Amino acid sequence: MIIVMKPGAPVEEREKIKEGLIKQGFQINEIVGTQMAVLGIIGDTSVLDINLLRVNDWVEKVMRVQEPFKRANRAFHPDASVINVAGVPIGGDKIQVIAGPCSVESREQIISVAQDVKAAGAHLLRGGAFKPRTSPYAFQGLKEEGLDLLKEAKAATGMPIVTEIMSADKIDRFVEDVDLIQVGARNMQNFELLKELGKINTPILLKRGLSATIEEWVMSAEYIMAGGNSNVILCERGIRTFETYTRNTLDLSAICAAKKMSHLPVVVDPSHAAGLWWMVEPLAKAAVAAGADGLIIEVHNDPENALCDGAQSLKPDRFAQLMKELKGIANIVGRDV
Ligand code: PEP
Ligand code: MN
Secondary structure: OOOEEEOOOOOOHHHHHHHHHHHHEEEEEEOOOOEEEEEEEOHHHHHHHHHOOOOOOOEEEOOOOOOOOOOEHHOOOOOOEEEOOOOEOOOOOEEEEEEEEEEOOOHHHHHHHHHHHHHHHOEEEEEEEEOOOOOOOOOOOOHHHHHHHHHHHHHHHHEEEEEOOOOOHHHHHHHOOOOOEEEHHOOOHHHHHHHHOOOOOOEEEEEEOOOOOHHHHHOOOOOOOOOOOOEEEEEEEEEEEEOOOOOOOOHHHHHHHHHHHOOOOOEOOOHHHHOOHHHHHHHHHHHHHOOOOOOEEEOOOOOOHHHOHHHHOHHHHHHHHHHHHHHHHHHOOOOOO
């Protein structure tokens, strides 16, 4: 981090700032010109509050050289991380596809969709049991019963399961039964939940918040990693923009940016990004072409009557077709599905 003092700043002010930083364990490299002085702060500056350093009236500007995240930072971990989700490696050469309904609705529904997506070549099964709905009157999920049904679907197909956690009091149950714990977009900055998830080892699928910058998203991954859980997978799921045609706007550039900033795998959710089933296929292909390590796609056997997100759900046969077509795109970018 670099602090530039204003022209003519008294030496005592500079000394005061230096003293405070030295007390915190930093080393200071000073460059004193005829008009201005610059302080280079050496140490782990991720703990420093940049705005606090700007409070001194004699400070012209403060700049970070190193990003405020350390554990998630590609600079300190040049190799891409591969996260093992119950034997399925996410982040390696193979693009892993997570598929299933938005919500678990019944035994028949989840088993049937699980068998269909498995036959089509999906690697993991998704299904919401605890649902974050905008309206309190909308279907809220089958909750614990939904987790039981996911377990049955896993037993029937052998597919590891992915489902969303909404509160820390359910962590023990999730650790027991869930292979990849999803943190939804609305909870990306639920810091107390992130801290608790940092204490376990189960992999976490961290969705990007509706209006979160890429750095804020990576900082949320840092929260989980700072607690000791380094099994974090990032998920781009579309962000809020001025556009209303689609539910959200898929930020393809976030795949490239997140992979440059961080060593963590990046999975893309074209279903929630578009909100329209017919856009899922081209967006999934675009995501793979842009370097995504995986996809999470909503599939429903009866989308017209789905209790949640039917409009963005693929029918099983369309999903099977997409899986075939994804292979070609993956091969072009030197990967496989
Ligand atoms: C979901 O995956 O069903 C979901 C609610 O996603 P998001 O948090 O991205 O809206
Ligand atoms: Mn959904």
